[in-house]
Amino acid sequence: MSRAFGIYVHWPFCAAKCPYCDFNSHVRERFDDAQWAKAIARELEAVALLQGVARPPVSSIFFGGGTPSLMSGHAVGAVLDAIAKHWVMAPDAEITLEANPNSVEQTRFHDYRAAGVNRVSIGVQALNDPALKFLGRLHGAEEAKAAVKLASAIFPRVSFDLIYARPGQTLADWSVELNEALGYGTEHLSLYQLTIEKGTSFETQYRLGKFALPEDGLAADLFALTDELCVARGLYAYEVSNHARPGAESRHNLLYWRYAPYAGVGPGAHGRIERETGMLATLAERLPERWFARVEAEGTSLETEEIGSEDAAREHLLMAMRLSEGIDLADYESRWGVRLSRVKIAQMIDEGFADRNGARIFATPRGRLLLNTLITELVG
Numbered sequence: 001m002s003r004a005f006g007i008y009v010h011w012p013f014c015a016a017k018c019p020y021c022d023f024n025s026h027v028r029e030r031f032d033d034a035q036w037a038k039a040i041a042r043e044l045e046a047v048a049l050l051q052g053v054a055r056p057p058v059s060s061i062f063f064g065g066g067t068p069s070l071m072s073g074h075a076v077g078a079v080l081d082a083i084a085k086h087w088v089m090a091p092d093a094e095i096t097l098e099a100n101p102n103s104v105e106q107t108r109f110h111d112y113r114a115a116g117v118n119r120v121s122i123g124v125q126a127l128n129d130p131a132l133k134f135l136g137r138l139h140g141a142e143e144a145k146a147a148v149k150l151a152s153a154i155f156p157r158v159s160f161d162l163i164y165a166r167p168g169q170t171l172a173d174w175s176v177e178l179n180e181a182l183g184y185g186t187e188h189l190s191l192y193q194l195t196i197e198k199g200t201s202f203e204t205q206y207r208l209g210k211f212a213l214p215e216d217g218l219a220a221d222l223f224a225l226t227d228e229l230c231v232a233r234g235l236y237a238y239e240v241s242n243h244a245r246p247g248a249e250s251r252h253n254l255l256y257w258r259y260a261p262y263a264g265v266g267p268g269a270h271g272r273i274e275r276e277t278g279m280l281a282t283l284a285e286r287l288p289e290r291w292f293a294r295v296e297a298e299g300t301s302l303e304t305e306e307i308g309s310e311d312a313a314r315e316h317l318l319m320a321m322r323l324s325e326g327i328d329l330a331d332y333e334s335r336w337g338v339r340l341s342r343v344k345i346a347q348m349i350d351e352g353f354a355d356r357n358g359a360r361i362f363a364t365p366r367g368r369l370l371l372n373t374l375i376t377e378l379v380g
């Protein structure tokens, strides 16, 4: 079966660290993005060598961060040229760049488009200034709205992110905000409930009682309302937090959740390369300076580890059960040479944790809350 193949490029720098964020992002006074693009090109070459001669065409590329919109158009173009040296690009390849909506970054949108980017995912986060201030964002609401409008005029495909279930947010507040967001008519929205992550400044503030999150009942109602408002405007939840018009799903994100192979380069990036001997996990050095020094000295920072088919089967199920489409049972079993217990599946369906649609099995919203337990029961 021919599958998609994607390339993830991690750009680790941000202008400021947001208090909720535990991504591998670092604030640095300066960086030389031409040198960084060269180093990324070197790590790409190393992945191509790991993959061997049978390299599948690239169906998607994702510049994620950190804040990739701190890169110049030139640096983005240099990375895309490096990819084209080692892989054939599928003619309809999706090339996404995560952009922050600060006005300075908007000035680069035309350059990204000229370099080949055809999709942007903008970190809007909220549509009003007090909420943006609480989230520690450097942009205001008007700036963010202008970014969405500008991006919609430049790029064929646009998505943006919002964080909801914020302290004090009511159902009525969220309904107004989400309807305004839907009014921009983008084909895709990523809508995340605010989570408190370890090691973030929000973790400390939350522990000290500086703010409270909506209690579970309200959070569940906000989640249900999100789905309802999106569906009313033609966007369905193809994944827990990702909503798209049919056909406008992020192909790159789908690739992770369908457990298709991908290369991951740049600080802290993960990859899953498919070789004749099975899946190979790759992991890049996390700290930017150490990553750069290792790539300069050795050509790559990637550590690798073979993944046995039982572990791969487990990982695949964990990812796929986030998707509304779930898995095709026969495809899944033949890919990994496993057989899932029909008795357990029937039990999960009876208990309302899973459901089926023809040959496909998927987790219900209730089941998604218990994914780890369910998967252990199914795959061991």
Ligand SMILES: C[S@@+](CC[C@H](N)C(=O)[O-])C[C@H]1O[C@@H](n2cnc3c(N)ncnc32)[C@H](O)[C@@H]1O
Binding pocket: 020, 021, 022, 023, 064, 065, 066, 067, 068, 098, 099, 100, 101, 122, 123, 124, 125, 161, 162, 163, 192, 193, 194, 195, 196, 197
């Ligand atoms: C890699 S991050 C951000 C991309 C870009 N740097 C930005 O901030 O606009 C991807 C998204 O994850 C979401 N996110 C990050 N931490 C979160 C948290 N603790 N709770 C909810 N959403 C979070 C945000 O919506 C963010 O835009």
Ligand code: SF4
Binding pocket: 013, 014, 015, 016, 017, 018, 021, 022, 023, 025, 065, 066, 067, 100, 123
């Ligand atoms: S949310 Fe985005 S801008 Fe903020 S620290 Fe994380 S990666 Fe950087």
